[in-house]
Amino acid sequence: MDGSTRRTRFENRVELEREFLTCVNQRFGTHAPLAGMTGDAIDAWRVRAREAGCADEVDVVRDLLIEISKRAELIADHSRDVFDREGRAIAGALDDLRVMLAKAMSTAR
Template identity: 55%
Template sequence: MDASTRRTRFEERVRIEREFLVPINARFGTLAPLAGMTGAAINSWALRAAASPGGVDVARVAVLLREAAARAELLADNSRDVFAPAGRTSPDGLAALRAMLDDELRVGDPA
């Protein structure tokens, strides 16, 4: 595998993470911004977001964010070609997670 492929996978992981960060920060950004898609960042966000009004099931959203982060990491994992070529993460799975996130964020939407 060449450096270009690794870079492309990293860039794709960052793009996926941003795709999940943007709607969270659009909804919670002033009270509880989400700084990243690491476990620690999601845990910190969930604690702060749980105290904000809005009717969103923050625990459920945190589960979706953790799953999206894990899938994005798998997409960027260079060892997956060697150890698990058949176990690749499907982009459709990420789209389904994003749709579920959008549904969760619509509950109690102030707009």
């Protein structure tokens, strides 16, 4: 694997993380902005979102963000053939997570 392939995967991961950060911050950013997609950043966001009076749905959003974060990490992984436990390719699983996150965000108050 050459350096450009690694860079492309890293750039794809960053782009993916920005996509989800933007989604969450459009809904919660005024009161509790999400600063990053690491587990610690997501957990800190959850605490702030709950303290800001956001609904319990933040727990569902938090769980989805943790899973998305793990998938994004796998995308940057050097192994090209990474699959989840059900045998689906990562890209398909991310599409499912996008839909689930959109649904959770629409029900959040």
